[in-house]
Amino acid sequence: MQSQNTISVTGVWSRKGSLRRLLITACLLCCCLLGSLTGMAVAVPIEHQSFTEFLDSFYLEAAKKGITQDTYKRAFAGVTAPDATILEKAAYQPEFTTEIWDYLDARVNPRSVDDGRIMAGVYGELLQQVEEKFGVEAPVILAIWSMETSYGAALLRSSRLYYIPRALATLAYADKRRQKFARSQLIATLEIVQAGEVSLDQLTGSWAGAMGHTQFIPTSFLAYGVDMDGNGRRDIWNSIPDALATAANLLRSNKWRTGKPWGYEVVVPVRGAQLKGKTKTLAQWQKLGFKRPDGTPFEGLEDKAELLMIAGDNGPGFLMLRNFFVLKRYNNSDFYALAVGLLADQLAGRKKMAQAWPRPEGSLSVDEKFELQELLKRKGFYVGGVDGQIGDNSRKAIRAFQQRHGLQVDGQISRELLEVVRKKQ
Known part of the structure; x- marks a missing residue:
């Protein structure tokens, strides 16, 4: 839908135009005529393009990055319209619309823990190899796998999967907030296609372009993808070794500290909430009266930690160490990183959270x-x-x-x- 102050080449002004507008229109008409006469593409603002016109024009950008015409045509064969359901999904993200306790209930629960323990048994040897190669503990990798696709189960639900080139083209065309992101991811997707990493019929993922067992966006796949099974392709869609190693490689590349915790649940002393967002050493926090619920001591008192009170002043506190912020490089959400940490703890045999969330009266655990x-x-x-x-x-x-x-x-x-x-x- 055009705004009241815009014009199409064949339309009329919805308000009285000025001389300046007439001159601009004349220039646009001349440019279009010149382009048609010379056979050259003319840049037209995206808000004036149809979806197919957008796809045609975007090829110029892709070609500058080395994408061949053959690759481009294959990627968009049969794609003629944007996917309206993509835009509906883009308007809703649970990290920003859900209370922390509901978010965690859906992700850190008896089922995710039991399934993770089963997967630890099935893939124990692989997880050990990944841990030895990348220095990221197996429970952390399992927790990410659970968070992203429920240990691969989500990939079996085809109704929830989207063809990645169309999904990203939809965002690049129609979602102003994500246009820059979507354009860069679309180029990366075409590079993946051109490299033959995956067949087009398997190039599916989330509405935002996250792909495979461990849900990598295309640029991250290109940066961190690993061929763990040695077949010559980085196949995070079908190869569990490749997917888990790729996740571990991302964490290692962002300075994961092997053997260190992600953080600690803490009992916040009276007026301690005033320090939320502050960073101190664990020794300093300890002197201020912060302690673990079961009274066990902190490890590495010289390590720096930030106080996070994710549910507000009346909720439990957490002292977040370096590894928590590395987890946020996977998904830049406090909710997400906390869920991974808490699930990984249970998969490693450590205790659940001890303190209760400030749930509304009458709500369920x-x-x-x-x-x-x-x-x-x-x-x-x-x-x-x-x-x-x-x-x-x-x-x-x-x-x-x-x-x-x-x-x-x-x-x-x-x-x-x-x-x-x-x-x-």
Whole structure:
């Protein structure tokens, strides 16, 4: 949709034009005429282009980076329109729209821990090789794999996968906030295609261009991709060795400190919240009254740590060390890095978080969310997986239960609802 102060070459002004506008229009018409006469491409502002015109014009940019016409044509064969669902996804990111406890409940829970332990058994030898080569501990690699694709399970759900060239072209064409990012990632994608790293029919991933088991964006793939299985291709889509090694290589390249923790959960002393965002050595934090919930001492008292209170002054505190910020190089979100750290701790056999999040009164813990889904499943209302994630299917089941038993039908979870579900047959 054009703004009221713009013009198309064949349209009319929606407001009275000025002499300056007439001159600009005349220049545009002359340039278009000259371009058509000489057969040369003319740069047209993206807001005046159709999607196919955008694809045609973007080839000029790709060609400057060494992309051949054959590669370009193959990558966009059959692509004629943007994907509207991409823009819907771009408007919603859980790291910025979800409370920290709900975010963690969906990612650090009994299922993700149990599945991770199974994967540790299946891929134990590979994980040991990756750890020895890159210096990144196996539980950390497993936690990233879980966070990104639920240990590869997400790659089996084709309805949630997008063809990467079309997805990035959609963002480059229609998402003003991500145009610069999308253009650079689209060029990198074409370089991947040209290098023959993956076949076009397998070049799928997230709406934002993240690919493979460990969800690498194209530029990061080019920078950190590893051929761990030695077949001559860096195949993070089909080769678990390549995918896990690539994740480890990113962390190592960003100065992962082998054998060091990502951080510590801490009990914040009275008025200690005033220091959030400050950086001190662990020895200094200790002198100020900060301690671990179980009283065990900090390791490496000379190490510097930043105080993070991700749920506000009334929530638990965390002293974040260097490795926490390395995890943020994978995904620049405090939520994400904390989830990886907490999951990795449990996969390594360490304790869960000791302190409670400041959940609203009546809300459910992660274990109670699992229980609610399990009970609804037993009673015939829920048909999805028991994973602690209260999504559309869970809410549909809750509404059906509420309607059956004469309750207010709102699809919302609460401790009161759980008590009713426990009692009803």
